[in-house]
Amino acid sequence: MSKEIGIIDADLLDNGTRHPNLALMKISGYQKELGNNVTLLEDYFAIPRYDEVYLSRVFDFTKVPIDPKDYPNLHIGGTGYFWMDAEDLPHEIEHHMPDYHLYDEYVGKQIARGIKAQTYSDYMDYSIGFTTRGCFRKCPFCVNQKYDHVFRHSPVKEFFDPSRKHIYLWDDQFFGFPRWQEVIDELEETGRRFQFRQGLDVRLMTEEKARRLARVKYHGDYIFAFDHISDTPQVRKGLEIWRRYSDKSTKLYVLSGFESQGAEEIASIFERIRILMEYQCLPYIMRHEYYNQSPYKGMFITLARWCNQPNFLKKKSFRQFCEANGLHSSAYRYMSQFEHDHPDIAKTYFDIRFDRRGGQ
Secondary structure, three states, X not given: OOOEEEEEEHHHHXXXXXXXOHHHHHHXXXXXXXXXXXXXXXXXXXXXXXXXXXXXXXXXXXXXXXXHHHOOOEEEEOHHHHHHHOOOOOHXXXXXXXXXXXXXXXXXXXXXXXXXXXXXXXXXXXEEEOOEEOOOOOOOOOOOOOOOOOEEOOOHHHOOOOOOOEEEEOOOOHHHOOOHHHHHHHHHHOOOEEEXXXXXXXXXXXXXXXXXXXXXXXXXXXXXXXXXHHHHHHHHHHHHHHHHHOOOOEEEEEEEOOOOOOHHHHHHHHHHHHHHHHOOOEEEEEEOHHHHHOOOHHHHHHHHXXXXXXXXXXXXXXXXXXXXXXXXXXXXXXXXXXXXXXXXXXXXXXXXXXXXXXXO
């Protein structure tokens, strides 16, 4: 006799998210193969009506308005509950083809409400998976602390759906895998464009990696990271190699607000932006939640608004962006206050421009 299985994507219900939950899609695929009926739940009220319900959240700040202990049929998981101590899925689920249709009804409803279909491209257009797992960096802000090396997780065919246009990968430290070339070969055999969403480690860039990566059918921006100003020599070396082989759009995640929340962190962000402008790379400001403790919280927000929309970054300096918002805007107020408090930092960075490779 088949079971009634409920699935709850807590991040989707609380904040909305542009990314489907891969673990839940694998659970759904496995349960359907067993002959069970699977439903993506859009609230928490129906939990008692199902034989089993699987609830996952990726972020610990996602609000879940129930106490899971009150429901004996409820299974919870995800880094939002267990951080780096989250248990692995059972092997038969972890390596199951994801159910790429789990979110179909939900997406259909949102599009019918008038939301653009492009908003849900990740749900409709991509095969999703990990080809490798693990990382040796042990960055304190990262959930990926479980392993101290990079290892092969799955072949591409394990999660590749030929009916989908593209592939995106959640690999944590792909360039740290010694046989990375084999994975690229498998990806190219699919004939699909692909992208590493977590970013690639530019500090591990080599001539061979740059040459190969520049030649593949890549989808969207190439993504790397520039998390710490202390990494500047390694980041510069990697980008110099990369730019010898590719002039394609390249983005680097810029971690902000983690190491400190004062003026020195604002200066660090600006300096990393300036360096990336030299290489015609796009900075993408990733604000750690600690930024909320900063007396310059508004500057973190305004920097993200400026950088994370390339049309602004490419055409205007930070000062011009704030002025364009209006003299009574919050952006102009934050800029003016910071300039009053730290004129030297403002003089060095407020007028740098992308189209002048970080010059004024």
